[in-house]
Amino acid sequence: MSAPRNRQPFDIGRAAYLAVNGLMLFFLLVPIAIVLVFALNPTPYISFPPVGVSLRWFQKFFAGADFMNALTLSLWVAACVLVLSVLIGGACALALARGHLPGRAFLTAFFMSPLMLPAILTGLALFQAYLLAGIGRPVWGLIMAHTLVAVPYVIRTTLAVLHNFDRRIEEAAAVLGAGPVRVFFEVTLPLIRPGVFAGGVFAFIVSFDQFPVSLFLVVPKGETLPVVLFNYMKFDLDGAIAAASMVSILLALSVVLVLERLIGLKAYVKL
């Protein structure tokens, strides 16, 4: 496509351009690397440069009842959100793409809107609604709140897959005598599975890292991990937070990898 560039021995403009971009990558990645350094540094307060390597902060994190309760709650909520948003969002995307609905563009924009509005306002509005309904702040209320902001991700990834695949595959199955139910379960569903599960991965991470939506919806002693970390950081800034951060980064990463291994690859193999 592009014509070969005339190469000069040293190009100061090009060098500056690359230097700026190198700095930018440094800026993006160094903070995450620094968290790892502080998670392993044994000094009681955050101090630099690190003096050694120890696992005492990981020990403190895994031995702390508050941290562990929060981690368990966060994982439980994120797992529920994953299942709910895959079912609700996947179905919704199918209806949007295949339902011949009037006002499709408007409906799609409507189901995407939780992504566009400030998450802290979604949390505030739900807090007000639960308050008015007099139901307190139950865990299922938190799960539904997270589901609401996770569903758009599933809709988006599923719609992307639905747009890309050939409708004639479904039509061919129908012509060959498969009923609509059989076409759906044996053709459509396997085809959209990668998109749905990619959305599920996003849903899990969105819920597990969720702060603004949770802020007003958690009760004392029943807080999710990001809220517990936030409250801890207001008073203490030690390696326990870094260890907790590393654990949550690794957990998010392993969920992505496990889902990719278990379902993503299999779905692609079946294609």
Added chain:
Amino acid sequence: MAVATRPSPIAWLLAPAALVFVLFFVLPFGVMAVMSVYSSNPVTNPNAILTTRYYERFALDTAGIFHDALWATLRIGFITTVVSLLIGYPLAHWMARMQSRLGHALVLMAVIAPMLTGIVVRTFAWMTILQDKGVINTLLIDWGVISKPLPLMYNEFGTVVALVHIYVPFMVLTLTGVIGRIDERLEQAARNLGAGRLRAFVEVTLPLSLPGILAGSLLVFALSISAYVTPSLMGGTDVLTLPMLIAQQVGTSFNPNFAAALGVILLAVSLVIVVAYNRILARLSGEQGLA
């Protein structure tokens, strides 16, 4: 496809999502709007009356903090957006014009990796870097550049630095898409006609990427004016933004009605931005359709 106009049975699959969105999205925002014009909880308190007192309280601002909070929110949002654009543009340009697929994938991963890390974790990272005994101050003192730590945190500067780090990936991803669609040959034609590289960029690529600049800026602005974690941890007592004010009203003052009024005000600001953003995106996809 003769029956394309009538909804098919598959349309019923919309029902669960519709139910969830009505119950947990439309209704709650309606409740918030209603709460903002009542003196207290109208369900539990029979004496609750309709009132505009909470909006008046914000508009009159006798305490002298609400308007400052609104301006601080918009100012931090604006500076964060401008800085994100200035440092995000070169990276987006580099990514969009990269020939090597591997290089492109690696840079994309570097941009997305921070997005997979929670906001609380990334704010923590910046606290360890910018605080008085943080990485930067310790290094500068050790090297003898300064004798006392620089005030890098607990002010607007630290807030903006962390917010830029958190939201610049959104800017880069939006811009990369738009710059990638600009035909590189246009710039080469300008250069063949004698324009220098800088001039070809300023007069060809930059104007063509304007819709992306606008869309990315509105996105980053909308995200940063609703940030809560970063300004409250990085700002210390120096920074008070609208979301922090809302959290105060819910948490410490327990005045959900005033919190609702503040929520409606922040919602109004966001809606203006969202509508503008959608207009620009619609125009962008329209242009793409023509091409």
